[in-house]
Each structure stands twice: as structure tokens, then as C-alpha cells.
Amino acid sequence: xxxxSSDDLLSALNWRxxxxxxxxxxxxxxxxxxxxxxxxxxxxxxxxLQPWRFxxxxxxxxxxxxxxxxxxxxxxxxxxxxxxMAVRRNLGEDHVDRHVARMSEVRGITVESLAKFRNMVTxxxxxxxxxxxxDTWQTYQIYIALGNFMTAAAIVGVDTCPMEGFDPAKTDExxxxxxxxxxxVVCCAAGYRHAEDKYATTPKVRFPKETMFVRx
Amino acid sequence: xxxxSSDDLLSALNWRxxxxxxxxxxxxxxxxxxxxxxxxxxxxxxxxLQPWRFxxxxxxxxxxxxxxxxxxxxxxxxxxxxxxMAVRRNLGEDHVDRHVARMSEVRGITVESLAKFRNMVTxxxxxxxxxxxxDTWQTYQIYIALGNFMTAAAIVGVDTCPMEGFDPAKTDExxxxxxxxxxxVVCCAAGYRHAEDKYATTPKVRFPKETMFVRx
Numbered sequence: 001x002x003x004x005s006s007d008d009l010l011s012a013l014n015w016r017x018x019x020x021x022x023x024x025x026x027x028x029x030x031x032x033x034x035x036x037x038x039x040x041x042x043x044x045x046x047x048x049l050q051p052w053r054f055x056x057x058x059x060x061x062x063x064x065x066x067x068x069x070x071x072x073x074x075x076x077x078x079x080x081x082x083x084x085m086a087v088r089r090n091l092g093e094d095h096v097d098r099h100v101a102r103m104s105e106v107r108g109i110t111v112e113s114l115a116k117f118r119n120m121v122t123x124x125x126x127x128x129x130x131x132x133x134x135d136t137w138q139t140y141q142i143y144i145a146l147g148n149f150m151t152a153a154a155i156v157g158v159d160t161c162p163m164e165g166f167d168p169a170k171t172d173e174x175x176x177x178x179x180x181x182x183x184x185v186v187c188c189a190a191g192y193r194h195a196e197d198k199y200a201t202t203p204k205v206r207f208p209k210e211t212m213f214v215r216x
Numbered sequence: 217x218x219x220x221s222s223d224d225l226l227s228a229l230n231w232r233x234x235x236x237x238x239x240x241x242x243x244x245x246x247x248x249x250x251x252x253x254x255x256x257x258x259x260x261x262x263x264x265l266q267p268w269r270f271x272x273x274x275x276x277x278x279x280x281x282x283x284x285x286x287x288x289x290x291x292x293x294x295x296x297x298x299x300x301m302a303v304r305r306n307l308g309e310d311h312v313d314r315h316v317a318r319m320s321e322v323r324g325i326t327v328e329s330l331a332k333f334r335n336m337v338t339x340x341x342x343x344x345x346x347x348x349x350x351d352t353w354q355t356y357q358i359y360i361a362l363g364n365f366m367t368a369a370a371i372v373g374v375d376t377c378p379m380e381g382f383d384p385a386k387t388d389e390x391x392x393x394x395x396x397x398x399x400x401v402v403c404c405a406a407g408y409r410h411a412e413d414k415y416a417t418t419p420k421v422r423f424p425k426e427t428m429f430v431r432x
Binding site: 056 | 217219220221222223224225226227228229230231232234247248251252253254255256257258259260262264266268269270271272273274275278314315318319322323352355356357358359360361362363364365366367368371372373378380391402418419420421422423425428429430431432
């Protein structure tokens with residue numbers, strides 16, 4: 001496998017910042033966007049359950065509709081691809097069965113041979129449901145996707161802006177999610193920074209490394 | 217900035233898998249590990265608050281102690297660097313003040329000029345506390361770090377295994393976190409796969425891309 005140097009990795013992560021002003025004239029080219037979608041597909045998740053759906057908004061009218069639900073932030077309309085990351089609520093046996101069927105298909109093994117796995121997974125989900133932490137647990141996985149996506153984008157030279165500052169209920173309504181099992185968790189605008197976005201050169205603020213790590 | 221091709225990105229993400237069996241003879245070289253710590257430092261977080269601490273365990277005796285708290289999984293002891301990611305509980309004004317002081321230092325601006333920002337942040341945290349979602353919100357940020365870390369590691373050719381299957385209370389006790397403001401959330405073993413780990417070549421199971429994306 002081709003790897004990149006750690007210097008290039010850190011240069012990309014230092015280049016990344018939460019874009020305040022996107023250049024609305026710059027679009028992510030289709031092939032590159034397809035690769036970023038593939039990167040999202042490859043996100044690891046707990047027990048491999050992939051409890052997510054990604055809404056990729058490029059339509060100008062839909063972006064205009066979504067912008068007020070994000071408190072008017074310009075990134076929604078000025079970015080190239082606006083991604084709303086949604087979690088599957090109340091994850092249950094139907095989802096597990098779909099996953100098991102997909103495992104069987106991809107790995108060429110029988111569904112029957114996965115019975116023990118299936119029982120383990122449904123047991124874990126049921127325990128989380130009873131303890132009222134099921135949706136929170138699955139929501140954690142969405143943030144793995146967000147972290148993976150921002151890093152993947154930076155490495156191929158695409159800018160992003162993560163957004164927790166939006167109204168999930170309004171966003172769900174606009175996207176037609178209200179009657180579904182999915183609800184929006186976090187958004188991420190992707191595209192290219194405007195040449196005049198002053199935040200691009202504002203020094204990154206991080207606590208000193210030595211206060212962040214304990215080495216044992 | 218040097219970017220890598222999307223093919224190389226996807227090749228790294230396809231190469232990544234949750235390692236079941238690490239090669240205990242292979243250590244991550246110090247310079248490369250320092251870069252992965254830097255990648256963690258650069259993780260984005262909500263309002264830039266970095267509500268985390270990372271415990272990096274390389275000591276064999278400490279790994280042996282932690283392994284039972286991870287239900288005996290061999291990755292804990294066989295990996296090169298075992299990382300326990302901990303969240304700052306009950307995030308409050310002291311942390312915000314520390315962040316504001318650091319902003320002032322890094323950006324060469326006065327603490328007074330950040331008063332509005334400080335009030336906005338403490339207000340947000342207080343609202344989350346009252347609504348009983350403060351710790352959950354901060355825990356989401358840890359998963360951004362996890363996602364960033366696994367992708368960063370894959371890109372420089374380092375293997376990982378994320379682990380939710382461990383006992384946070386026991387782990388906190390072993391790491392001496394019980395009397396602190398931090399609690400362990402998720403772990404990630406890092407190192408190099410054993411040549412005989414059969415999971416390295418097991419086909420990845422993902423739902424079809426078209427079922428995962430809604431494009432608008």
C-alpha cells in the first residue's frame with residue numbers, strides 16, 4: 001500500500017480548519033466527491049453496523065431551505081456539497097438482519113453460520129435499549145464518520161466545516177425525515193475556502209501537547 | 217500543500233481493518249508515534265474545547281493490568297501503543313478560562329477581547345448541563361478524535377483496533393482516573409498486524425453505497 005509521510009499527513013491536518021467562508025464558484029469535481037463518499041462508506045462502526053445515512057445536498061434551492069435551520073450560516077449555501085449525517089434511531093433486529101444478510105452475501109457464507117453473531121448483536125442492542133443508551137451509542141458512530149470524513153477530505157485537499165449549530169428537528173422536517181427511522185445529528189459542509197476567508201490563516205489554538213497526553 | 221490522490225486515500229482506508237491479532241514484535245517508531253500524537257492534537261472539536269485526555273500505554277506491566285478490563289482481548293498487550301481516550305466530565309468555566317487563556321497566548325490578543333466568546337461558550341455549556349446532555353456532547357468529540365486517529369494512522373501505514381468492549385470503571389480505576397474529572401470513553405490499540413491475522417484479508421462488509429446516500 002502507498003502510504004504518505006507523517007510530514008504530509010500533518011501538513012494536511014494543519015491546513016484544515018473550520019471554513020467560515022466557502023468560495024461558491026468552486027465545486028468539488030465528481031470523481032473526487034465519489035471518492036469522499038467511498039471514504040465515508042469505509043468508516044468503521046461498532047460491530048460494523050453502519051447506523052447512518054448521509055444526505056448530500058448540492059441543489060441550490062434545498063441549500064437555501066436548509067440554511068435558516070442552520071441559523072443562517074453561509075457555509076450551507078456557499079459550500080459545494082453540504083452533508084447532513086443522520087443516525088438510525090432505535091436500532092433493532094431488522095437492521096441486524098439486513099447486516100447479517102449483507103455479511104452472508106459479501107463473504108459467501110450462510111446466514112445460519114452467523115446465528116451466534118446475530119444473537120450477540122441483538123443482545124447488545126437490547127441491553128443498550130433497556131439502559132436507555134441505544135441512540136446515544138449509535139450517535140457516537142456518526143462522529144467517527146465525521147472525524148474520518150474531515151481528515152480524508154483534508155488529505156485530498158478538500159475543505160470542510162463541521163456544524164453542530166443547526167436545528168435537527170427543522171432539518172429533519174425539511175429533508176422529510178420526520179416519519180422515518182433517521183434523525184440528523186451533525187452536518188459537514190465541504191468545498192473550497194474563499195481566498196478572503198481570514199480564518200484560514202488564524203493560528204490554530206490547541207492546548208500544549210504535554211497537557212493532553214499521559215504516557216505510561 | 218501536498219495532497220495525496222483519492223486512489224491512495226481509498227487504498228489506505230481499504231487496507232485498514234479492526235486488527236484482531238497484533239504482531240507483538242513490531243513497535244511504532246518514536247518519530248512516527250509523535251506524528252500520530254500530533255494528529256490527535258489537531259483533531260477538531262466543538263467550539264475548539266478539546267475536552268479530552270489521551271492515555272498512551274506502552275508499559276508491558278500496565279498493559280497486562282488493563283487487559284482484563286478489556287475482557288482479556290489480546291490487542292491490549294500485543295499492540296505497540298494502547299490509547300485510552302478520556303473525556304473531561306462536567307466541563308465548566310475553569311476549562312473555558314484555560315481555553316481562552318490559550319487563545320490569547322497563541323493569537324496574541326487580550327483575554328478581555330475574548331469576553332463575548334467566553335460568555336457564549338459558558339452559556340452553551342450551562343444550557344447543556346441543565347438539559348443533562350453536557351457529558352454526552354463532549355463524548356461525541358472523543359469519537360471525532362477516534363475517527364481522525366484511525367484514518368491518520370491508516371494513511372501512514374499504522375494498524376489500529378478501536379475498542380468499545382472494555383469496562384470504563386475498571387479502566388478508570390487502573391489508570392487512577394477515579395478522583396479526577398476525566399473518564400475513559402473508548403480505546404484504540406495501534407501497532408502492526410500479525411502476518412497470520414486472518415481478519416486482514418476478510419472482505420469488508422458495507423451496505424451498498426446507494427442505500428447509504430441520499431443525494432439532493
